[in-house]
Amino acid sequence: MVEMLIAGERTAGEASEALDVVDPATEETLESVPRASAQDVDRAVSAADAAFAEWSRTDAEDRANLLRKAIGLIERDRKDLVTSLVHEQGKPVTEAGGEVHHLLHGLNYYADLATKVRGSYQALPSALSKAYGMVLRRPMGVVAAIVPNNFPLTLLGTKLAPALMAGNTVVVKPAATTPLTTLKIAELLLEAEIPPGVVNVITGRGSEVGDALVTHPQVRRVAFTGSTAVGRHIMSLAAPQLKRMTMELGGSDPVIVCPDANVKAAARGIAIGRFWNCGQMCLGGKRVYVFDEVYDQLMEELVKTVGKYEPGLGWEKAEKPKIRVGPLHTSDGRDEVMEQLQDALDGGGELLLGGDKPEGAGYFMEPTIVGNPPVDSRVAREETFGPLLPVWRVSSLDEAIERSNDTEYGLGASVWTYDIRTVHRVANEVEAGMKWVNQFHYGYDELPFGGVKASGYGKEHGMEGLDYYLEDVPVVVGGLE
Numbered sequence: 001m002v003e004m005l006i007a008g009e010r011t012a013g014e015a016s017e018a019l020d021v022v023d024p025a026t027e028e029t030l031e032s033v034p035r036a037s038a039q040d041v042d043r044a045v046s047a048a049d050a051a052f053a054e055w056s057r058t059d060a061e062d063r064a065n066l067l068r069k070a071i072g073l074i075e076r077d078r079k080d081l082v083t084s085l086v087h088e089q090g091k092p093v094t095e096a097g098g099e100v101h102h103l104l105h106g107l108n109y110y111a112d113l114a115t116k117v118r119g120s121y122q123a124l125p126s127a128l129s130k131a132y133g134m135v136l137r138r139p140m141g142v143v144a145a146i147v148p149n150n151f152p153l154t155l156l157g158t159k160l161a162p163a164l165m166a167g168n169t170v171v172v173k174p175a176a177t178t179p180l181t182t183l184k185i186a187e188l189l190l191e192a193e194i195p196p197g198v199v200n201v202i203t204g205r206g207s208e209v210g211d212a213l214v215t216h217p218q219v220r221r222v223a224f225t226g227s228t229a230v231g232r233h234i235m236s237l238a239a240p241q242l243k244r245m246t247m248e249l250g251g252s253d254p255v256i257v258c259p260d261a262n263v264k265a266a267a268r269g270i271a272i273g274r275f276w277n278c279g280q281m282c283l284g285g286k287r288v289y290v291f292d293e294v295y296d297q298l299m300e301e302l303v304k305t306v307g308k309y310e311p312g313l314g315w316e317k318a319e320k321p322k323i324r325v326g327p328l329h330t331s332d333g334r335d336e337v338m339e340q341l342q343d344a345l346d347g348g349g350e351l352l353l354g355g356d357k358p359e360g361a362g363y364f365m366e367p368t369i370v371g372n373p374p375v376d377s378r379v380a381r382e383e384t385f386g387p388l389l390p391v392w393r394v395s396s397l398d399e400a401i402e403r404s405n406d407t408e409y410g411l412g413a414s415v416w417t418y419d420i421r422t423v424h425r426v427a428n429e430v431e432a433g434m435k436w437v438n439q440f441h442y443g444y445d446e447l448p449f450g451g452v453k454a455s456g457y458g459k460e461h462g463m464e465g466l467d468y469y470l471e472d473v474p475v476v477v478g479g480l481e
């Protein structure tokens, strides 16, 4: 069993029960981890709370240097982390390598920002002219970082790095199915001499320990990434305590392809944006709206491009020009996507590519494209979290924008055009937290990232990502006469 990490020590937890971690490509058990209890949550939060006073007073430069030391260790162990990610998540080795690279980039970005946090000074010219004001920027305390299964490392980094650099301590709850790489990172942070208790990891099921973590009185801030359903549940639990929260939730991002688009580039961008990580992306073009004028051309190009994607074991590279796509992460996840596909086909959608699940072990599904399913079908309204791409014809920008907004989600959106008026309209009228123009969906560490509507609120990445881990405290200083 790979044990949890609380107060710098490995522990099997109070219950001494275990949960298996399964390789989604082979369905074989890789390892087991403790099935934590509410008492373990309490121990982890108490350890983080005890570590807070000293960590929050540590010089920002020293905190940054400790993180840089950890970055060096992650680079040293990069290969091991990539292998671990391929096995526990299922993604191909090239994508796992990309994820570790992205993690390192994000950690470096926040290590550099640690010393750039600025408060402000304000002369007070009113009745209090013999006083001045300043705004201090204080860390909050213990942060609960709850991470989903699709990008266990990058989404850990986007919480951990700004939380630590702002002076907070953290209890991490990885997805029950992807705890192993997270525990390796936590071990490396300890090796880098980040003090015990500053980062703690609780394993087990969110449905069993999540409530205790989110409602723990010493947890000041909840940083959650996951489904909208679980996000809603967490918000309802944490609201009475008025905890600070960021909610990075599900999405059903529209892509609009206009008559003047570079069709080849659009097809490539749509394919990457949809089939990366076997379509298990929060951001990702999940509904494509194509103008009549370029529909046939785009579909031909898209089917050709996506036809190169080949399901297979993540640790084997596909032979060029094939592109490896891994399994879905869980069997339930695959069933859900297959049901959404069936609903689209039952409604009259045309199967243009894929549609099957290969025989044998592993939760594989063929990359699938379906043309013009009903506008009220499940793929048009729900989040599809797998390798399934619905595409519709549209005849005007008004129609494309109206259909884009016809969902509860509002994470990202993209448009393929060189017409500045179209760009302007999509930027202003499509309801989404992030937009791309002639680009596939990608989150940059330097830019704020976050959704609107049922895709959540709050920002990760960028300076804004650090701001969310700090409280602004205005202080008025008088007695200067």
Ligand code: NDP
Binding pocket: 146, 147, 148, 149, 150, 151, 155, 173, 174, 175, 176, 177, 204, 205, 206, 207, 208, 209, 210, 211, 214, 225, 226, 227, 228, 230, 231, 233, 234, 247, 248, 249, 250, 251, 281, 282, 283, 383, 385, 411, 451, 455, 456
């Ligand atoms: P889930 O919502 O099922 O789980 C996310 C995390 O929440 C897991 O660690 C899970 O633990 C935990 N959890 C479950 N129940 C509770 C609870 N009652 N209290 C506290 N924590 C709980 O999401 P998935 O892991 O399946 O990830 C996929 C979803 O995440 C998709 O909807 C995707 O769009 C979204 N996502 C959003 C992103 C964004 O930035 N907006 C980025 C990436 C993904 P356990 O695994 O043990 O159930």
